[in-house]
Amino acid sequence: MNQTVIINLSPREQGSSSMLSYMCKEYLVSKGKQVKLFHLYKSIQSIDLLLKEIKEADTIILSGPSYINHFPADTIYLLEKLKENEAIFHNQNVYGIIQGGMPYIHTHESGVKTLALFCKDVAISYNGSFIIGFGAMLNGKPLNQLVNGKKVEKNFNLFLQHILRGSSSPDSLYQNCQIKVPGFLYVMLSKVMNTKINKELKEKGIDYQQESPYWQIGKEQNMQ
Amino acid sequence: MKKQVLRENIVIISDDSRQNVGKQLYDTLCKQKKEVQYISIGNVNVKPCYNCAGCTYKTYGKCVVQDDGDYIYPKLLNATTWIIVTPLMWGTYSFQTKRVLDKVALIGDRHYYVSKKELVKRMQGNMKKYFAIGIKDECSLEEKETFTSLIKENITIMSVTGEAFVLREDSSQESILQIAREVSK
Structure with missing residues (x-):
């Protein structure tokens, strides 16, 4: 032990x-x-x-x-x-x-x-x-x-x-480690992170506004 | 994110390996002429998320691993109301249920939003309501509170509305009817 x-x-x-x-x-x-x-x-x-x-x-x-x-x-x-x-x-x-x-x-x-x-x-x-x-x-x-x-x-x-x-x-x-951040800073932070996400996808040639592939899979399932 | 507008419809995801309440709720909602589908996950195989980033780059928006998730996630994406029925395990979902939920970000919006001064996420599709029913015969108040606060967090992070319930396996028809009323509101 x-x-x-x-x-x-x-x-x-x-x-x-x-x-x-x-x-x-x-x-x-x-x-x-x-x-x-x-x-x-x-x-x-x-x-x-x-x-x-x-x-x-x-x-x-x-x-x-x-x-x-x-x-x-x-x-x-x-x-x-x-x-x-x-x-x-x-x-x-x-x-x-x-x-x-x-x-x-x-x-x-x-x-x-x-x-x-x-x-x-x-x-x-x-x-x-x-x-x-x-x-x-x-x-x-x-x-x-x-x-x-x-x-x-x-x-x-x-x-x-x-x-x-x-x-x-x-x-x-x-x-005690938790940081208290005012709401408006989170609004700014979300904008920065979203821009980063979109930029990364764009650089890889991915359209981030495309619909989920699972829509199409769902339609095919319903047809079967 | 492009959305496809659908009419109100319910999907029940039920780990019925140890409970029959999900099926009873489905029968009740069917009798009420609701558009509802029942997915039994007691024996499904949804593999773990290894955080491989395949769904971000290689096959955008889709898991690179083929498993029963390919059947489940399209159903969830289509639904306006999700009802999860699961054996209650120390205040949380069963293993099988959690395997399905662990990869739910596949049909989530990647972006961040702010609600009530905190960061949250949103789902793709038309999901509006999330209900979770934990099944356990002898449930302590502490366990019920743990489950309720977990569901509250799930609801918050997905930016939807909903509620948690805890029921006994041998619940009365009346308590199932009560839940059917709540989810149909």
Whole structure:
């Protein structure tokens, strides 16, 4: 025992959730912890191995992106498998990390609420999470690339210290990183981003005003 | 974004591997002469989104992977009202349901908009309403609140209106009728 299992819940192995998983790993290894890191979408093929490692662990960290306001689908599959194999739990400490494109905490919060409910269900300790907005800007790059990078980096390190100690990490750590931006700035920001999107597509010869290909597929389906 | 104007129509996406409420709601709406389609996703295969950007560049607006999404997303694009019926799993959708929703940006507008002083997205097509029904027999207040706030976030980000419901598997005909009334408003 005395092992930490980190699971990257993203289908991508090079993205921001993965980068955050490796940050956790490096920190904990530097403090003398034994750490094993898994990429969920690959590990699901051999789920029994993952379950065995979780049984051997005293700490579990789940790090994933926010896909339509929650962790990617296979996270639910993982939780179902863990529930079916409840005997592997012996009061491990669970921590969550979720990051998403929108800059607001509330957009991504549902993912970590599910982790809390799951931990309650299987009677293990949910010890808090870290939520990061503006994730699309990151795209696998270090945290200091964020507009609120310094604050996020500092508070994420405090979050890591909680993981090391096995203590409960307060929500205020990530809440304090949120930047308050007046509405008109978002109007400007959306215009800048939309111009960038259109320009990029135009450069690649793509008409961004074209109708979705799924319209045509739908029409063909209806004719069959 | 070019839109094709359609009359009011409902699509029910139902993970019926563990619940029958979706089917009952469909029957109820049919009896009320609503234009409604039922898509069972209990056994469908929608592969994960790997964020490969294929739908942005290679096959604009379409997933490069061929799977059952090719059947589902055209139906959703056509619908004015979506009703998702799913087993409730720790305050969220089932695995199968989430596989479908994870790639819903395929029929989303790529651009950003501002609503209530925050950035939001919009959908393509004529979607106006989004309803989600979580099915669970013993649901705690905390879990119900988690599901309700998730659906609220989904509704916000897609710039539509709608509501979340939590029902028991053996729900009465009256509670299904009540939902049928809500979605038809």
